[in-house]
Amino acid sequence: MAMLQQLKMLRDEMHRGYYVLDRLRYLDHEEAGKVNDLRSRSVARSTTSNPGKRFPPYASSRQGKRELKVTLDSVQNMVTDIFDFVAFLKNFRPMFRQPYSMYLILEKCMFGRQAEMEQTIRFLLQREPPGEYNFGVLPVIGQGKVGKSTLVEHVCYDARVRNHFSQIVLFSATKSIEEKLGTLKEVGGIIKRKSDNHNDGEVLIIVELDGDVEEGAWRRLFSTS
Numbered sequence: 644m645a646m647l648q649q650l651k652m653l654r655d656e657m658h659r660g661y662y663v664l665d666r667l668r669y670l671d672h673e674e675a676g677k678v679n680d681l682r683s684r685s686v687a688r689s690t691t692s693n694p695g696k697r698f699p700p701y702a703s704s705r706q707g708k709r710e711l712k713v714t715l716d717s718v719q720n721m722v723t724d725i726f727d728f729v730a731f732l733k734n735f736r737p738m739f740r741q742p743y744s745m746y747l748i749l750e751k752c753m754f755g756r757q758a759e760m761e762q763t764i765r766f767l768l769q770r771e772p773p774g775e776y777n778f779g780v781l782p783v784i785g786q787g788k789v790g791k792s793t794l795v796e797h798v799c800y801d802a803r804v805r806n807h808f809s810q811i812v813l814f815s816a817t818k819s820i821e822e823k824l825g826t827l828k829e830v831g832g833i834i835k836r837k838s839d840n841h842n843d844g845e846v847l848i849i850v851e852l853d854g855d856v857e858e859g860a861w862r863r864l865f866s867t868s
Contacts, residue, residue: 646728653721656714663714756794763798767847768807795849809844815851 766781783791798804799811 646731649725649728653725656718656721660714660718663711667708667711756790759794760798760801763794764801764804767798767804792851799847799849804847807845808847811847811849813849813851
C-alpha cells in the first residue's frame, strides 16, 4: 500500500510539473506580446534611448521560473526515493502485453482469465516425478461456450510453454474415445507445434471431450498416453 501511495505522489508531482510548464509557456507568450507593444510605442523615442538596452522581465515570469525550479526539485527528490519501488517491481514478471487476449466474452460480460492461465502454466512447467507412467493430467471442465478452448489456446501460445515442450498435439472432440485411442498410438492428432531444436523431449497432449467418458475408457486413454 505504501508503494502505491508513493507512486500516486510521483504522479501528482509530474502533473504539477506539466501544469507549471504550460503556465510558464503562456506567460512567455503573453509577455512577448507586451514587449512588442511597448517597443512599437517607443519607436519615436528610439533615437534618444540606448539601443543595447533590453526590457526587464516581468515579475510574473520570474515567479513562474522560481515555481518551475521548486517543482523540478520536488520531482527529482521523488525520483530518487522511487528506487526502492523500481527494485520491488523488477522481482515480478510483467503482465501479458496483449490485454484483449486475456479476456473471454460470455453474454456481453468480460471475465479475466489471467489467474487461471498462470495456474495452468505452472502446472505444465512443474517437474514430473520419476517413473514411466507418472505424468500429470489437468482437467479443464465447465459448461459449453465458456472459453475453455480459448484458455487452452492462449496457454499453448505462451513462450514458456512452447519452449518447454518439444511437441504440442491436439486430439479434437470430433473423434470418439476409441478413435482417440487408435490415433494416439500413431500420433494422429493435430500437431499444434513442433520444435526444430528438440528431437526428443516432453510432449503436451490436449484431448477434447464433448461428453462424459466411462472410467474404463479414460483409463485406457491414460495408459495409452
